[in-house]
Amino acid sequence: MMNRLAINIAGLELSNPTMLAAGILGISGLTLSRVAKAGAGAIVTKSLGLQPRAGYPNPTIVQVESGLVNAMGLPNPGIEHFTQEIKFTRSVAPLIISIYAFSTDEFAIAAQKAVKIGADALELNVSCPHAKKTGADIGQDPKLLEEVVKATKRSVKKPVFVKLTPNVDSIVRSAKTAEKAGADALTAINTVKAMVIDIETAKPILSNKIGGLSGSALKPIAVRCVYEIFDAVDIPIVGCGGISTWQDAVEFLQAGASAIQIGTAIAQKGLNIFTQVNEGIEAFLEKKGFHSVKEIIGLSHKSK
Amino acid sequence: MMNRLAINIAGLELSNPTMLAAGILGISGLTLSRVAKAGAGAIVTKSLGLQPRAGYPNPTIVQVESGLVNAMGLPNPGIEHFTQEIKFTRSVAPLIISIYAFSTDEFAIAAQKAVKIGADALELNVSCPHAKKTGADIGQDPKLLEEVVKATKRSVKKPVFVKLTPNVDSIVRSAKTAEKAGADALTAINTVKAMVIDIETAKPILSNKIGGLSGSALKPIAVRCVYEIFDAVDIPIVGCGGISTWQDAVEFLQAGASAIQIGTAIAQKGLNIFTQVNEGIEAFLEKKGFHSVKEIIGLSHKSK
Amino acid sequence: MSTITQKINFLRIVEIEKIVRESPTVKTFFFADELSAQGKPGQFIMVWIPGYDEVPMSISSTCSDDLVSITVANVGEATRIMHKQEAGGILGIRGPFGNSFSPVKGKALLVGGGTGIAPLVFLAAELAKLKTKLTFLLGAKTKEELIFLSYIKAIISRTKGKINAATEDGSFGHKGVVTELVETTLAKEKFDKIYACGREPMLYKIFELSNMHKISLQMSLERIIRCAIGLCGSCTIGKYRVCADGPVFTSNQLQEVVNEFGKLKRDFNGTKISV
Amino acid sequence: MSTITQKINFLRIVEIEKIVRESPTVKTFFFADELSAQGKPGQFIMVWIPGYDEVPMSISSTCSDDLVSITVANVGEATRIMHKQEAGGILGIRGPFGNSFSPVKGKALLVGGGTGIAPLVFLAAELAKLKTKLTFLLGAKTKEELIFLSYIKAIISRTKGKINAATEDGSFGHKGVVTELVETTLAKEKFDKIYACGREPMLYKIFELSNMHKISLQMSLERIIRCAIGLCGSCTIGKYRVCADGPVFTSNQLQEVVNEFGKLKRDFNGTKISV
Ligand SMILES: Cc1cc2nc3c(=O)[nH]c(=O)nc-3n(C[C@H](O)[C@H](O)[C@H](O)COP(=O)(O)OP(=O)(O)OC[C@H]3O[C@@H](n4cnc5c(N)ncnc54)[C@H](O)[C@@H]3O)c2cc1C
Ligand SMILES: Cc1cc2nc3c(=O)[nH]c(=O)nc-3n(C[C@H](O)[C@H](O)[C@H](O)COP(=O)(O)OP(=O)(O)OC[C@H]3O[C@@H](n4cnc5c(N)ncnc54)[C@H](O)[C@@H]3O)c2cc1C
Ligand SMILES: Cc1cc2nc3c(=O)[nH]c(=O)nc-3n(C[C@H](O)[C@H](O)[C@H](O)COP(=O)(O)O)c2cc1C
Numbered sequence A, B: 001m002m003n004r005l006a007i008n009i010a011g012l013e014l015s016n017p018t019m020l021a022a023g024i025l026g027i028s029g030l031t032l033s034r035v036a037k038a039g040a041g042a043i044v045t046k047s048l049g050l051q052p053r054a055g056y057p058n059p060t061i062v063q064v065e066s067g068l069v070n071a072m073g074l075p076n077p078g079i080e081h082f083t084q085e086i087k088f089t090r091s092v093a094p095l096i097i098s099i100y101a102f103s104t105d106e107f108a109i110a111a112q113k114a115v116k117i118g119a120d121a122l123e124l125n126v127s128c129p130h131a132k133k134t135g136a137d138i139g140q141d142p143k144l145l146e147e148v149v150k151a152t153k154r155s156v157k158k159p160v161f162v163k164l165t166p167n168v169d170s171i172v173r174s175a176k177t178a179e180k181a182g183a184d185a186l187t188a189i190n191t192v193k194a195m196v197i198d199i200e201t202a203k204p205i206l207s208n209k210i211g212g213l214s215g216s217a218l219k220p221i222a223v224r225c226v227y228e229i230f231d232a233v234d235i236p237i238v239g240c241g242g243i244s245t246w247q248d249a250v251e252f253l254q255a256g257a258s259a260i261q262i263g264t265a266i267a268q269k270g271l272n273i274f275t276q277v278n279e280g281i282e283a284f285l286e287k288k289g290f291h292s293v294k295e296i297i298g299l300s301h302k303s304k
Numbered sequence C, D: 001m002s003t004i005t006q007k008i009n010f011l012r013i014v015e016i017e018k019i020v021r022e023s024p025t026v027k028t029f030f031f032a033d034e035l036s037a038q039g040k041p042g043q044f045i046m047v048w049i050p051g052y053d054e055v056p057m058s059i060s061s062t063c064s065d066d067l068v069s070i071t072v073a074n075v076g077e078a079t080r081i082m083h084k085q086e087a088g089g090i091l092g093i094r095g096p097f098g099n100s101f102s103p104v105k106g107k108a109l110l111v112g113g114g115t116g117i118a119p120l121v122f123l124a125a126e127l128a129k130l131k132t133k134l135t136f137l138l139g140a141k142t143k144e145e146l147i148f149l150s151y152i153k154a155i156i157s158r159t160k161g162k163i164n165a166a167t168e169d170g171s172f173g174h175k176g177v178v179t180e181l182v183e184t185t186l187a188k189e190k191f192d193k194i195y196a197c198g199r200e201p202m203l204y205k206i207f208e209l210s211n212m213h214k215i216s217l218q219m220s221l222e223r224i225i226r227c228a229i230g231l232c233g234s235c236t237i238g239k240y241r242v243c244a245d246g247p248v249f250t251s252n253q254l255q256e257v258v259n260e261f262g263k264l265k266r267d268f269n270g271t272k273i274s275v
């Protein structure tokens, strides 16, 4: 029987449209492989840089009513170190290495290294809302964004996903910029800048004070971003932000996503969430008489 | 005994720091007066324009897990019509008329009219995320924002509050622009652009498709905005976004707000919320040994 | 906002299980929905006709198996589309919203005009359980538009109550308007409560009559509903919100808003226009 | 995310009600918290020292009046600040997180080193309720650092169990390390389960001994904890997350991660370093 859930995105063959979101359990090859075995169609690493980075001191995460605010500060051992992890992820699912860097040149070098150690594709983190001179500091500047994507594309042959920040005047402009610069796919979205103050002590709780909001609070914002981008670009979109049920996943697919990423919801639902979401999508497709998940991508744009 | 909750903001004397948010129950003078009697320290009208406007067809509101997504489309009978409403709001609490317009000149005219019919202050809606050529279309353009605020300030003597949109690269830049242009106070924030798709029909639910996210989902974003703005400007800030308890209100005050606005939470808690929040703030001040709410404004910036 | 308000306000997609034609212009739609099935007489739901509009409709019956009905007059675009639907079609609903009629024991007078009869039929069924003695007065343009007639007769006969109807063309019962029946009935009889639903001029007349006879009153009003949760202000009458403080109001409340009741309502942009 | 995970993960500010000095470097802090008071032996909470750090601490006791304790060794900045606090001081806490020891009936061997004794004392109290026969082996550098000694003696005497200690300087009990006591004990006696907590080289040795004697084992591990809810990946050992899959692991699980257990851990940037 045909696999209704199979999808090709920017040349990657996914057995289903669910992916692990960047920065979630993505430092260890064995953990990534466990996520793939739990059902994820693709796995994305923690954002890796050229140098090791310790991240911010704790507290790095705060619970809010409808999600989390986090400022981990991109802790990672550096791309080189990841060589010893990558062997564990072989042949379980396509591996996307998320990279960050502090300049155009560095992005090109980081991309090359990531491909060399075995990335099937790259995701450029130009959207982390709480790191300085990287992440959203790049994604918010159309010129810089264009240069970074161009430089990365020139340096590697593997598909390049560009992960966008919603902390901009117009995510459509960012999406078009990335597409024009050669991006093969877009991931939308990273977290929204946010913070929490403890009123008893009058202190911002995160050591970095400001972090990024993830989880269900983000969902209607992320759906809107995917919907807007879908009308503006021709490259595939990976939806991300607050997905915790198969219904959420279908909403993103109908908004225009070709695949979706799951992060925060893992805290609550465990790694089983990938299988749950996939089973839900499959049953939905069957009920509605669709033969492939591709048939519902962007469907909400077609209806009156 | 001294009123611990009293606060002067941009020349308005408020008996307490709670206000009604714009667009909530703000079309009818009698309803506004009821809100004031229920405990609000100031009342803000629905955003009014020079011409009557029917707004968007239903559905105009959708419930999400942690808030609402709305696209009312600024329905309002026009500023002139409001003359017959304003008599009901006299001497209950300071009245802030929220205005929107489609050009710099129109903003100046609208401001004059609003003052003429009796506004104690104005709030410029340069932040509505779903109206075309007004609202956020102005607030996202620093040059236009500057011109609108300048023109308004030139045309009236009453205090001008500028309501900011979070849908920008940098709300700090918007805040500084508004301050430089002469704003007497800032309201932060309006809703974040968002949408909801019904998966059974694959249709965006709102007739306008895209709307604005309000309610608790917004809170950590709004707190961050107030916190960032507080460091950058010298004019007072009115915090708004997801406030539903006195703890939320205190968090905004400590972040740097001199007063706060309440909208969405009224659906759940009723008009009593103003009194509940005020009583909570008062008890907190007493417990912590503060003599005035002023002592906690921006307190989170002082602590290590 | 993890409260009951939120839960009720989430959109549910339901399938129409059954459609009953009540009159040439009125149909009743049945569907299953757990939350609406807990609705009380007077409460309404918001009905989304995907791709068109979302409109308020009173609950006209509930059932222990979660089956709920709304009774819809074909008056404009959204209701026309609804009338074209068949069983198996879908609707989006949220609710139930608003307050409800408070049932009285003793003797009750129910006065319904047009589709205003629908929520009162739901109420009559509840009152019958309390053994309240019912007098039901109905009004419509023609005999054909007198909906729920046989159903009401059945309830009335169980409670040893009375039923009387008025049609404008005289095709059934009294020729004239239902308020004339109210006048003659109140002249002869005392009631513990009057319940009414229908067009506002009719309601205003009944309000005056109830004041004259000093009988306590509850009536359900209509205004433009958008949010249905008391936020947007579209539905205000005086200081009250029809969606959240109403739709059912008492004589005392109506007295407070007497400058608007029966006289002024707001159009879609909020301008006051005459009722 | 309106689930239990979310509820547990909300930060609560608590007041320290009592501080007990256990040794020159260890203090126990008591505070009231409803959720933590439902914690089980082996579970931990995240403790925010406002303005400094947030660190994981095992629950060392719970009480029906919601009083909970953690037992803290002064080893670095955050724990130094904590040790300076007095009753009335405040902490931010979230949790409890992770799994817990599963209590066994029959005969249990408990092996604790340093502050690793704390969660085992909590476990011992639970096991005593099941009338499990306990053998408790403790290790520390000096007699002064043997915490909870008299409390353990009390539990042990109630269950007719045994207690034995080792100090590196020989100031109390066996001179040497506690694993030597484990070796001699296992040579003489059979147990239904071994529970252990302490430094990883000690745990690894016990793991080997338990394999040799084919006794089922549960031990609590430490890795760097940031999110505590299984997301960030800071705490992984092999394919497991200490915060969410642990902190308590069985022999079988440890076998699966034997390439790292006792050998490698990750530092703050995720680089593997030796334990
Ligand atoms: C609390 C309440 C309960 C109601 N219960 C019933 C019922 O049980 N059965 C029934 O047939 N009708 C009921 N109505 C009236 C019903 O909502 C309107 O007939 C319907 O909205 C018309 O929609 P349309 O698109 O077909 O007509 P349109 O062509 O859109 O409008 C025709 C008229 O319908 C009214 N209307 C339209 N939209 C709204 C709206 N959002 N809110 C209020 N009125 C509106 C206006 O008066 C308008 O002029 C109720 C109204 C309210 C406020
Ligand atoms: C599940 C678990 C339960 C624990 N239970 C206890 C207990 O009951 N009593 C007790 O005294 N200690 C316990 N610890 C160890 C305790 O968390 C560390 O001693 C404490 O974090 C040191 O913080 P510091 O700032 O004083 O030291 P630092 O100077 O910051 O660091 C000293 C060492 O402490 C460890 N450490 C620091 N931060 C963390 C962190 N976020 N996560 C894990 N380790 C960290 C590292 O090994 C570090 O090298 C437990 C650890 C874990 C993982
Ligand atoms: C703890 C945590 C760490 C994250 N780290 C990264 C990261 O390193 N790189 C990145 O691009 N996004 C990172 N993100 C953002 C997520 O990949 C994702 O975009 C966001 O959390 C929204 O999805 P969710 O609501 O499903 O979590 C992180 C999110 C969380 C919660």
Ligand SMILES: Cc1cc2nc3c(=O)[nH]c(=O)nc-3n(C[C@H](O)[C@H](O)[C@H](O)COP(=O)(O)O)c2cc1C
Residues within 6 Å of the ligand: B021, B022, B023, B024, B046, B047, B068, B070, B072, B074, B098, B125, B128, B163, B189, B190, B191, B213, B214, B215, B216, B218, B240, B241, B242, B243, B261, B262, B263, B264, B265, C227, C231, C232
């Ligand atoms: C139904 C509704 C209508 C609104 N109308 C307006 C408006 O006319 N003008 C405006 O500036 N903001 C408007 N807003 C935004 C609110 O004033 C407020 O900024 C936002 O809802 C966040 O606050 P809350 O979470 O307390 O609702 C509206 C919000 C809602 C929910």
Ligand code: FES
Residues within 6 Å of the ligand: C224, C225, C226, C227, C228, C229, C230, C231, C232, C233, C234, C235, C236, C241, C242, C243, C244
């Ligand atoms: S319909 Fe919005 S307040 Fe009643």
Ligand code: FES
Residues within 6 Å of the ligand: D224, D225, D226, D227, D228, D229, D230, D231, D232, D233, D234, D235, D236, D241, D242, D243, D244
């Ligand atoms: S501490 Fe984050 S996954 Fe365990």
